[in-house]
Amino acid sequence: MPLEIVTLPCRTDNYAFLLHNNETGETALVDAPEAAPLEAALKARGWGLDYILITHHHDDHIIAVATLRDQYGSTVIGAAADAHRLPPLDQEVADGDVLKILGEDMHVLDVSGHTIGHIAFHFPASNAAFTADSLMALGCGRLFEGTPEQAWTSLCALASLPEATIVYSGHEYTQANAKFALTIEADNPALIKRVADIDEARAQGRPTVPSSLALERATNPFLRAAEPSVKAALDMTDQEPLAVFTEIRRRKDNF
Template sequence: MPLHVHQFPCLSDNYGFLLHDDVSGETAVIDTPDAEEILKQAEIKGWAISHIWNTHWHPDHAGGNQAVKDATGCTIIAPRGDGERIPVYDHQVDPGDTVKLGDHVAHVMDVSGHTLGHIAYHLPDNEIAFVGDSIFALGCGRMFEGTPEMMWSTMLRLRDLPDNTTLYCAHEYSQANARFATHIDPDNAALAEYSARIDALRAEDKPTVPTTLARELDTNPFLRADVAAMQAHMGHEGDAVATFAAIRSAKDNF
């Protein structure tokens, strides 16, 4: 039986996610940006929160851990690589570990770069991944702690997921990302079409998340730093890491 994902907006531009298994009755919340809204949404759905799966330590991802745990008694899973910067947890996990919701298995992925211990949760049998701030529709997370080499390696790991993987990223950044992407990749017809679709969705106040890996492979400049045309455009032919770094720097200053 498939899992159910309930997505809802919270804070200024975050998304919250509840992942529910009908068979076991278990529900995981992916990160805790807004404890009050998370608890409200779980009550609306009639789902009892059994787990928190944290992707990284930033307060808009782990700041609600204590309040949600106090209200539900849930088990909190946190990335070991972010250490004690997530002060409220029950178990720490490393890349290569697995976590379960009922009989459904999520593989813990290393997607470091935004933070040193950032992880994603990939459920291959369900063709979904919760990627936090590692990758966005047409974007990727800022390198607050990692290096271009680290972040490009993360892009390659994400790129190696099956093309039909649905990516649940944690922020509504798509319009700003699209403006930048079309600025540095103006001849990409798939990107132009995607950008127009994003504008249409936001005009109706609809989310642009989730996205799919297949769509991002054709359009997201941060996944395309080893494409010859992108390397030439950024002035770093033959060097994917330098190209990625140049794209990230250009976005930071766009």
């Protein structure tokens, strides 16, 4: 049975995710933006909290780690490369590591770019990837620390996951990202439909996260830097995908 995954809004626009194995009773949390809604969700379901998985060091992803660890005795897992600025880790991981948690294999991917040492967690058996601020719904995180080359390499690694993968990203930025995406591919039918679906979801107060990797490949401009239509729209037909991605990121930063 695939894991039960609960999407939890936190703070102003963050998301955290609870993962639960109904057979073993184990539960994990991806990122800890705020204690109260997470505690309430666990209490409502009668779940403990066996693991806390940290994607990167920004406060809006780690601020509640200590509170939750103290309350539930959770094992905290995060990147060895980021350990010096994360809450104390019980287990340090790196790109390519595979851990058995919640009864499944969890694959660790280095997705540096937004920050150095940012990691993602992929659960192939449940078709789930937790990407936080690397690959986002219709976007990617601003490059606060990494280079465009690092970010593009990270996005290519995520884009190579199976098409059925569901992407659980860290923020409700999708509507703003959609407005920008239309400046790159205004005639993309899949994007036009997605924008309408996003507007409807937000009007009804529904989250736009998670999203499917197939949909991201079809509509997310940051994953589409190698597409001839995107290159042509930017008058960069003869440019390499990295240069196209860099220009898209520059435009988004100034949008």
